[in-house]
Amino acid sequence: MNDLITTISKTDELLLYQKMHGAGFPDGLIDLIREYQADMAITNWDDFARRFLMGSGKAKSTYSTYLVSCRKFHEFTGGLHPVQAGTPEWIEQYYDSLDKLDLNTRVLRMRSLKFMYAKVEEKYSFCVNPFNEMSESLSKKLNRSKKDESERDSLTETEYKGLLKSLQIDKSVKGLQDYSFIRFGVTSGMRAQELVNLRWENIQKTETGYSATFIGKGNKVRTIQIETEAVQACRRAFRERFGRVPRPFDKVLNSRTTEGISKSGLHLRIKAVVEVAKDAEIIRRNLHVSTHVLRHTCATRLLDAGVDIYSVSRHLGHSNVSTTDRYLHTRQDLTAAFEKMAS
Numbered sequence: 375m376n377d378l379i380t381t382i383s384k385t386d387e388l389l390l391y392q393k394m395h396g397a398g399f400p401d402g403l404i405d406l407i408r409e410y411q412a413d414m415a416i417t418n419w420d421d422f423a424r425r426f427l428m429g430s431g432k433a434k435s436t437y438s439t440y441l442v443s444c445r446k447f448h449e450f451t452g453g454l455h456p457v458q459a460g461t462p463e464w465i466e467q468y469y470d471s472l473d474k475l476d477l478n479t480r481v482l483r484m485r486s487l488k489f490m491y492a493k494v495e496e497k498y499s500f501c502v503n504p505f506n507e508m509s510e511s512l513s514k515k516l517n518r519s520k521k522d523e524s525e526r527d528s529l530t531e532t533e534y535k536g537l538l539k540s541l542q543i544d545k546s547v548k549g550l551q552d553y554s555f556i557r558f559g560v561t562s563g564m565r566a567q568e569l570v571n572l573r574w575e576n577i578q579k580t581e582t583g584y585s586a587t588f589i590g591k592g593n594k595v596r597t598i599q600i601e602t603e604a605v606q607a608c609r610r611a612f613r614e615r616f617g618r619v620p621r622p623f624d625k626v627l628n629s630r631t632t633e634g635i636s637k638s639g640l641h642l643r644i645k646a647v648v649e650v651a652k653d654a655e656i657i658r659r660n661l662h663v664s665t666h667v668l669r670h671t672c673a674t675r676l677l678d679a680g681v682d683i684y685s686v687s688r689h690l691g692h693s694n695v696s697t698t699d700r701y702l703h704t705r706q707d708l709t710a711a712f713e714k715m716a717s
Contacts (some may be wrong), residue, residue, distance in 0.1 A: 396651045407486060410498055414455060419448050422456060426493050431477050445487030460491055462508045469516055470647065470697055478664050484516050527662050527670040531678070534560060534671060535657040543645070547630055550611040555627065555640065558608055561601035563690050565591060566637050566665040575622035577605060590691045591669030598689050673698065 384474045404430040406487040416422045444456070448469050465487060472480045484618035488505050501563055508516070529537065541553040560570060568590055576588045577600065608627065612620045614629055635643070644665050651657040661667070669690065675684045687698040 376506065384559050388665055392481075403472075411496075414457060416455065419445055421447075426497060427490065439482065440486040440489050443483045444490045446483070447490075448575075456490060457494060460494065460502070460504045462504050462620050465504055465508075465516070466512055475663060478662075478666065498655070527664075527667055528674045529560070529657065529661070529667060529671040532650075533657045533661075534675070537647070537651050539653065540651065540656055547611070547615050550607070550614050551628070551630065552643065554604070554607040556613040556643055556644055556647065557601070558627070559606040559644070559668030560587065560671045561604045562678055563669050563676075564588075564645065565669060566597075567591075567663075569627055570625070570635055570640055572626045573622065574620045575628055577626065592693070594691070596691050598599070598691075637665075644668065675715060685698075 375400070396621075407443060410466045413422075413425055416425065423444070427441065427444070431490060442472075447459070447468055448454075448456060450471060453462060454464075465484075468487075469480065470483065475483075491503045491505060494501050505513075505516075505539050537556060538553065541549060541556060544550070544552070562569070564586075568588055572586065574590055577584055577586050582599075583602045584605045585597055587595065587597040587717040609620065612624070612626075612628065615623075615630070620626075627635050627640065629635040629639055629643075641664065644667070648661065648663045648667070649656060652659055652661070673686055676689065677683065681689075683698055684695060687695045690698060692698050
C-alpha cells in the first residue's frame with residue numbers, strides 16, 4: 375500500500391517517463407490514479423460521503439443511519455481522511471471508545487464502517503479493507519452480535535404481564551400511551567420504524583380480529599395479524615390524546631406533544647417505562663433496554679405458545695428462518711413437560 379501511494383504521488387513523473395521512454399501503462403490507469411489523488415485530497419466529510427457512499431442501494435433510512443455512524447468515526451479520528459483511518463488499529467480504538475453504549479448501537483457502528491470500507495474497496499480495488507486485515511481475535515471482538523446476548527433481549531412472560539398490569543393503573547395520556555406502546559409492540563413484533571410509520575388506514579378489521587398491511591424492511595409489503603386488545607389500547611390512547619376518534623391518515627402511535635412519534639422518541643419512552651419497572655422489581659436489572667426488546671419478546675412468546683418457527687419468521691418479516699432460530703434458546707425450560715410425558 376505504501377509503494378502504491380508513493381507511485382500515485384509521482385503521477386506526473388510517470389507521465390514524463392512514459393513520454394521519454396515510450397513505456398506504456400494499462401488503459402485508464404493514469405486516469406484512475408488521478409481520480410484517486412483527487413479523492414484523497416478531500417477534506418470535507420460531506421464531499422467524501424457524496425463521492426463514495428451515495429447510490430449504495432440501501433433503504434433510505436438505513437443509508438441515513440449509516441452516514442451518521444460513519445461521520446461519528448470520522449470525528450473520532452480527528453477528521454482524518456477515512457481511507458487513511460482505515461486500519462484495524464483505528465477501528466479497534468473506536469470500538470473500545472463505545473463501551474458505554476448498548477450492544478445494538480455498537481453493532482450498528484461496526485456495520486456502518488464495514489459498509490463504508492466495502493464501498494471504498496469497490497471503487498478502488500487496490501485499497502486494503504481493514505476488516506479483511508484484522509486478526510481473528512479482533513474480528514471476533516467486533517463481530518459480537520445481538521445473538522450473543524439475546525437472552526437479555528426478551529421479557530419473560532411474568533415480566534410482560536407484570537409490566538402491563540402496572541401500566542394499567544395510570545389512566546393519563548402518558549399512561550394510556552405507554553400501555554399501548556408495550557402491548558402493540560409486543561403482540562405485533564413490528565420493527566421500530568414500522569411502528570412509527572403505521573397509520574390507521576393500514577389496520578383492517580377481519581373476521582377473527584385485526585390485520586395490518588404496511589411497507590416493511592427492504593420496501594416489502596407485509597400483512598400480519600394484530601391483537602384486538604392492542605388495537606383497542608391504541609384507540610383509547612388516541613381518543614384521550616386528541617379528543618376524537620382516529621382518522622385513516624392519523625398515526626397509530628403518537629407522542630404527548632406532537633402527532634406521530636419519532637423512532638428515537640419511541641425508544642426513549644420504552645426505555646423510561648422499562649427503567650421504572652426495574653426500580654419496581656417487575657423486570658430484572660440486567661435487561662438490555664431497546665425498542666427491539668418488544669420484537670424479541672413477541673418472537674419468544676409465539677414460539678413458547680407452540681407456533682411453528684416458519685410462521686413466526688413470516689410474522690416478523692425475517693428474510694431467512696435462521697434469523698428467527700436465534701430465539702429458540704430463550705424458550706421456557708421443558709424439563710417438567712418431558713417428565714410429565716414420561717410418567
